[in-house]
Amino acid sequence: MVMLTVTSGKISGSNKLISEKSPYLLQHAHNPVQWYPWGVEAFQKARAEDKPVFLSIGYSTCHWCHVMEKESFEDPEVAKMLNDTFVCIKVDREERPDLDAVYMKVCQAITGTGGWPLHIIMTADKKPFFAATYIPKDSRFGKLGMKQLVPQVRQLWESKRNELIDSAEKITVLLKEREKESRGVEPVEELVESTLDEAYLHLAENFDEDNGGFGYAPKFPSTHNLSFLLRYWKRTRYDRAMQMVEKTLRAMRLGGIYDHLDSGFHRYATDSKWLVPHFEKMLYDQAMLVTAYAEAYQATGREEYKQTAREVIGYVLHNLNDPNGGFYSAEDADSEGKEGKFYLWTEEEIREALSQDEAELVKKVFGIEEEGNFVETTTGKKTGKNILYMRKPLAETASDLHLSPEELQKLVDDSRQKLLAVRQNRVHPSRDDKVLTDWNGLMIAALAKASQVFGEPEFAAAAKKAADFIIGQMCDAEGRLVHRYREGESGIAGFLDDYAFFIWGLIELYEAVFEAKYLRYAIDLADKMLGHFWDEENGGFYQTADYSEKALIRSKEIYDGAYPSGNSVAALDLICLARMTGETRLEEKTAQLMHAFSIEVSRNPSAYTQLMIALDFALGPSSEVVVVGDSQKEDTAKMLQTVRSRFLPRKVVLLRSSVEESPEITDLAKFTKDLHGKGGKATAFVCRNYVCNLPTTDAQVMLELLDGQ
Secondary structure, eight states, X not given: OOOEEOOOOOOXXXXXXXXXXXXXXXXTTTSSSOEEESSHHHHHHHHHHTOOEEEEXXXXXXXXXXXXXXXXXXOHHHHHHHHHHOEEEXXXXXXXXXXXXXXXXXXXXXXXXXXXXXXEEEOTTSOEEEEESOOOSSOBTTBOOHHHHHHHHHHHHHHSHHHHHHHHHHHHHHHHHHHHHHHHSOOOOOOOHHHHHHHHHHHHHHBOTTTOSBSSSSBOOOHHHHHHHHHHHHHHOOHHHHHHHHHHHHHHHHSTTBOTTTOOBOSEESSTTSOSEEOOEEHHHHHHHHHHHHHHHHHHOOHHHHHHHHHHHHHHHHHSBOTTSOXXXXXXXXXXXXXTTTTOBOHHHHHHHSOHHHHHHHHHHHTOOTTOSOBOTTTOOBOSOBOOOOSSOHHHHHHHTTOOHHHHHHHHHHHHHHHHHHHTTSOOOEEEEEEEHHHHHHHHHHHHHHHHHHTOHHHHHHHHHHHHHHHHHSBOTTSOBXXXXXXXXXXXXXXXXXXXXXXXXXXHHHHHHOOHHHHHHHHHHHHHHHHHHBOTTTOXXXXXXXXXXXXXXXXXXXXXXXXXXXXXXXHXXXXXXXXXXXXXXXXXXXXXHHHXXXXXXXXXXXXGHHHHHHHHHHHSOOEEEEEEEXXXXXXXXXXXXXXXXXXXXXXXXXXXESSSXXXXXXXXXXXXXXXXXXXTBOEEEEEETTEEOOOBSOHHHHHHHHTTO
């Protein structure tokens, strides 16, 4: 399969971005705009030439970023205006989430909204006085265009500079005050079990009964909502919580947001029915959806969830796998300059690729219409093109066609392979081939979880390879994580998300393979995270380390958006590590973190569902399981398989070897030192809610002790 990737190489007409590693920056390296990367050189130039700075933030798979590049940044007239007026800086938000977070707050403060592409105009000392998202080339529909905006700013800079600088100072002071207020308010509430109830009720009120998911268009997977609801169902046995999970998982799998030919989920649906996707595919979405479907399979035993998780993993391993071991970031929404062109089909193209009977079958199964089912979001009109989606579950269609589900599945698979072969000859969307530590952490966690749930050692092997790659290639000389790797080079000081997400991956990986080195590394990273990111005054973690570049403000994030916040994941990391090691100081940090954000979270708990997952674990009942046995023996494997077969989210599992004289785990979890098997058999030691039970060699007895969760 041919995949398009961006490669660097000095050619004529390039700007300062040509030496960068980010595929997004390299996409702009041959614009006539004289782009600079964020750094000292650009700001020195702005001071020397007495110019304001034009900051443009986006990412490689952003559709409207592409639109704006072609419309404005590749236009010689617009480029000359920008070059004459500003020093222009490009930032990849995936490389610099710290800068993106700060200047997104600027945009929201000034305009009341945000998104990408994000544009800020600021002074040479990084203080903003203008913000906008997409800016058209020419003014239209009340939206100021580049050709009108730039001359206005130039005129104001020359004639009313003091007013602009005064505005920039006020905006900067406002941001700092807001950040200080959010950190400095003395929490007066604790997060308790009723907080979980409130989060559930908010989600239930916002649930789309007809289509699954929460709210209306656009509709994101928001899988941490589903993971929380699974845990809430486990805690309360409310059928309604499980119904919301299953309705959503099934609707997404049937909808156009899922790639029915090559698997993988698109980033979000532009409609409420999951039919029309925004076509980019992000690594973090695949990771979190694998986790959600795997956990749903654990909880329900439904094979459809297992199949979906396995298919998505197959997509990642085939399309986003770096040969060195890490995982690439994303595939673009656009090909040949058009969003979704790679994925869409006319009815005629379907008929050309298949026999008459196959084409008729595909039309029935995948909702193909002669006039097209794909509606252009900007016009609301059908385009003659079709996105593949399933009108109903395959078993129902099989019944309608008087076929067995197995017979129909075989026919559909044969047709899918033919369509996929045709699609592979199209121009592929570009692939963002940078490796990010945080998103890789999520994928490692997903692979390790799937390995445990499905009994698939090859998934654990892929997770190990990725973890070893990060440990070996994405750390600085002091063992601190870096954020990005590409083309043999790693760089950019690691952010909180890098530490929190990778620790999560390492914890899941340890529980998949029981190699103590992964738990040791997780503990070491947790100590570094606490040492460099923790707010000693108010609690919680900053997004940037104390050794990182100083931005306009040093922010802390707790909101769980498209993917969870670093603070929410860190809360669960620390409590899991505390239970695995017996280090109660780590559990105390989780309590302090929740206390620090308690007022903000209490106002709307459903906006912090990943933190609710940590709270659910902290409130318990929770369990620690130590299996003592020979990892090569069948009785040990059975004991572990038994504990993995049930959805038991509030537990940690350790394996203490019965054949090693001084297993490494006894150094990391000292309480395991004196645990020994009974009668040479695999033995489980179960502690539940701070109370330990007598050891057992019976896997079912162990399960009964755990099922009290």
